Amino acid sequence: MTSQTLRDARKYEETMEKMIAKDERPAFHLSTRVGWLNDPNGFSFYKGEYHLFYQYHPYDSKWGPMHWGHAVSKDLLHWDYLPAALAPDTLYDIEGCFSGSAIELPDGRQLLMYTGVQKKPLPDGKLREVQTQCIAIGDGIDYEKYPNNPVLDENDLPEHGSKYDFRDPKIWRHRDGTYRCVIGNCTEDKSGCILLYSSPDAIHWKYEKVLAENQNRFGKMWECPDFFELDGKQVLLTSPQDMLPKGFEYHNGNGTLCLIGEFDEETNTFTSEHDQSIDYGIDFYAPQTILAPDGRRIMIGWMQNWDTCNLHQSNKNWFGQMSLPRELSIKDGRLIQRPIKELEYLRCAEVRYEDVSFTDTIKLDGINGRRIDMEITLRSGDEQNLYRKFAVRFAQNDSYHTSISFRPYESILKIDRKFSGSRRAVIHQRRSLVRDRNGEIKLRIILDRFSVEVFVNDGEHVLSATIYTDQSADGISFFVDGKVTMDIDKYDLRDGGNV
Ligand code: FRU
Numbered sequence: 125m126t127s128q129t130l131r132d133a134r135k136y137e138e139t140m141e142k143m144i145a146k147d148e149r150p151a152f153h154l155s156t157r158v159g160w161l162n163d164p165n166g167f168s169f170y171k172g173e174y175h176l177f178y179q180y181h182p183y184d185s186k187w188g189p190m191h192w193g194h195a196v197s198k199d200l201l202h203w204d205y206l207p208a209a210l211a212p213d214t215l216y217d218i219e220g221c222f223s224g225s226a227i228e229l230p231d232g233r234q235l236l237m238y239t240g241v242q243k244k245p246l247p248d249g250k251l252r253e254v255q256t257q258c259i260a261i262g263d264g265i266d267y268e269k270y271p272n273n274p275v276l277d278e279n280d281l282p283e284h285g286s287k288y289d290f291r292d293p294k295i296w297r298h299r300d301g302t303y304r305c306v307i308g309n310c311t312e313d314k315s316g317c318i319l320l321y322s323s324p325d326a327i328h329w330k331y332e333k334v335l336a337e338n339q340n341r342f343g344k345m346w347e348c349p350d351f352f353e354l355d356g357k358q359v360l361l362t363s364p365q366d367m368l369p370k371g372f373e374y375h376n377g378n379g380t381l382c383l384i385g386e387f388d389e390e391t392n393t394f395t396s397e398h399d400q401s402i403d404y405g406i407d408f409y410a411p412q413t414i415l416a417p418d419g420r421r422i423m424i425g426w427m428q429n430w431d432t433c434n435l436h437q438s439n440k441n442w443f444g445q446m447s448l449p450r451e452l453s454i455k456d457g458r459l460i461q462r463p464i465k466e467l468e469y470l471r472c473a474e475v476r477y478e479d480v481s482f483t484d485t486i487k488l489d490g491i492n493g494r495r496i497d498m499e500i501t502l503r504s505g506d507e508q509n510l511y512r513k514f515a516v517r518f519a520q521n522d523s524y525h526t527s528i529s530f531r532p533y534e535s536i537l538k539i540d541r542k543f544s545g546s547r548r549a550v551i552h553q554r555r556s557l558v559r560d561r562n563g564e565i566k567l568r569i570i571l572d573r574f575s576v577e578v579f580v581n582d583g584e585h586v587l588s589a590t591i592y593t594d595q596s597a598d599g600i601s602f603f604v605d606g607k608v609t610m611d612i613d614k615y616d617l618r619d620g621g622n623v
Contacts (some may be wrong), residue, residue: 126266130211133191137182137208138561144442147595150572151495151619152201152470153427154446157193157303158182161444163292163348164424165192166209166226169417170234171264174200176207176424176446177236179223185436185443190220196264199466200422200449209236211269216240216274219253223348225412227303227326229261235262235326236267237290237305240274254278255290257307259327270327276307280331282319286310292348294412295326299601306335306349306623308362313529315339316346316364320392335394336360342374342381342399343367348410351394354421355454358387358394361402361412361423365430370534372557373401374587377431378409382459398457404556405539405578405587406432408447420454421452422464427575427588432550436592447588448577453482460583463497463570471497471615477598481505481609487601491614494519494598496571498614502530504563504607511563511606519591526591528578537580537587544591558585561610572617 126134140158149155150602159182166177173196180193192210210221217240224238240258243251256274260267278287286309295305303323310316323329338346343364350361360383367379374381380402385395385513402411403425411425425447436443450461475490482505491498502508515529526541537555542552558565558580568579573595578587602610 125268127211127213128193129213130208133182133211134207137205137600140182140441141205142253146619147573148440149442150445150574152467152617153448153572153575154178154195154197154203156180156442156444157195157205157405158442158459159185160185161193161222161446162187162428163426164446165223165238165411166236167412167414167424168226168228168234169414170228171224173198174414175234175264176203177226178444178446182208185375185440190222190241192221192236199469201466201470204288206265210238214240214269214273216242216256217258218242221258222255223410224257225294225305225521227295227297233261234264234267235295236262237275237293237295237326239293254287256317257290257293257329271383275327276321276329280329281309282331284311285317285319286312289314291344294348294350296352305329306351308346308349312346313340314344316342316362317342318346318349318351318362333392333456335392336383336396338364343379346381348412350411350413352413352415352421353387354452357384357454359384359454359459360394360396361411361413367499372555375554378429380408380411380425384454384457384459394580398477400459402459403586403588404554406551406554406589408588411447412443413452420447423452423461424449425588427590435546435548435550435590445575445590450583450586458584461586462579462583463568467497467570467617470617472618473616475612475614477610477612479609479611481607482602483604483607484600485603487599488612491600491612492598493600493615493616494571494573494595495619496614497568497617499566499568501566501611502564503609504532505609506607509606511604511608513603513605514608515569515603516569516600517603518569518576518600519593519597520601521594521597524593524597525599526565526576526589526593528569528587530558530560530565530567532560532565536562537578537585539576539578539587539589541589541591545593546561554587556587558587570617
């Protein structure tokens with residue numbers, strides 16, 4: 125039985141979606157049907173389609189009582205909205221249905237596991253939000269909350285585990301047919317940890333152990349964990365809050381963390397060998413992955429960040445979009461991310477240049493646009509003297525631009541949206557230490573109306589950022605201090621269509 129709260133949300137979103145013109149949205153990135161979107165949830169392949177749910181507040185373009193929005197896609201680029209899947213309508217989730225994941229049950233139904241939030245009194249009488257894990261089972265459109273929710277609560281925590289920060293279950297099926305999930309938690313000093321649980325049927329859960337402990341190395345609380353095998357290694361992804369910067373690897377605030385290591389299944393022991401940021405740009409958080417039917421591990425993230433999400437204009441009735449889905453692999457102990465290959469089917473109107481040598485500033489015929497896939501292969505244009513700085517400016521007109529610049533002497537790549545038209549004092553720049561050989565570097569830049577994603581050297585580093593510059597600013601220009609030679613392969617990208 126759908127509740128009145130869910131029926132109201134479904135009716136509201138259906139009406140309001142019509143008020144948003146197609147070209148006011150990203151073309152092939154999933155954006156919220158209306159109102160607010162944050163984390164991807166329940167990323168899954170079910171009944172022949174990809175399903176993506178999301179943290180959703182339909183009634184405002186700001187965060188509010190969390191529902192789960194829902195969309196489906198055959199290619200991860202063309203999305204069709206389905207009615208909202210969950211609403212905060214039951215005592216144990218009345219303050220919000222927080223992030224979680226999805227799995228298909230052996231009987232063909234789909235199970236959603238999410239965090240229910242409710243307020244409970246503290247000894248002094250004040251109310252505080254408590255988080256538990258809940259289940260809803262359905263057919264890909266309608267989901268029934270499990271009558272014995274919550275399925276995990278404060279009684280299922282390790283000693284000193286926090287019942288206030290206990291969220292974001294990511295579920296998977298073990299090869300013996302039983303289930304596992306990882307959940308974000310923290311100790312009394314707010315330092316994050318990831319808990320492992322097991323279940324014979326995805327409904328009755330048992331606490332196993334602390335899988336990973338932050339010990340205050342990477343921020344504080346760890347949100348939205350994901351745990352999977354990739355190229356013979358084991359990967360733990362999480363999104364830490366309250367990070368301190370470390371060189372060019374981690375920045376202040378909300379960040380992303382990828383730990384790569386080994387997992388001993390006998391003892392459930394994860395040993396981390398490498399750590400890195402997942403995304404080095406400004407807007408990326410809370411990613412979730414899926415093992416696609418063809419064996420690819422695909423990750424999608426919220427292309428936003430809690431520290432910068434007041435950048436948008438408040439007069440818009442939508443806010444929040446996902447990143448491009450990315451194919452993951454591991455090379456030399458690093459996470460490699462490439463845009464999903466399906467993106468190539470949206471390519472049209474190719475423009476190619478080879479061996480363009482220049483000094484100073486140039487524009488090239490046919491190189492412009494706000495929905496493009498452009499690969500730049502750059503090398504030094506002078507055997508004796510390495511260039512000092514290269515920059516590509518895009519979303520450009522006389523007043524505005526955003527830039528990606530590279531300084532080979534320091535191997536620093538910088539994204540800068542200071543001149544994108546933003547009137548807010550939020551972070552506009554970020555630097556990343558990348559790899560180059562004598563100034564040789566490859567940049568694949570993907571623009572989709574309100575965003576830029578840069579894949580460096582075939583996915584060794586990725587930088588994502590949202591930009592809200594007027595769409596008429598579609599110029600692209602290149603600048604160099606010194607001399608470079610570059611090849612460019614640029615395509616327009618057809619509309620993926622949100623509906
Ligand atoms: C991460 C997060 C999750 C939580 C959700 C609430 O962005 O804070 O930990 O479940 O957002 O919307």
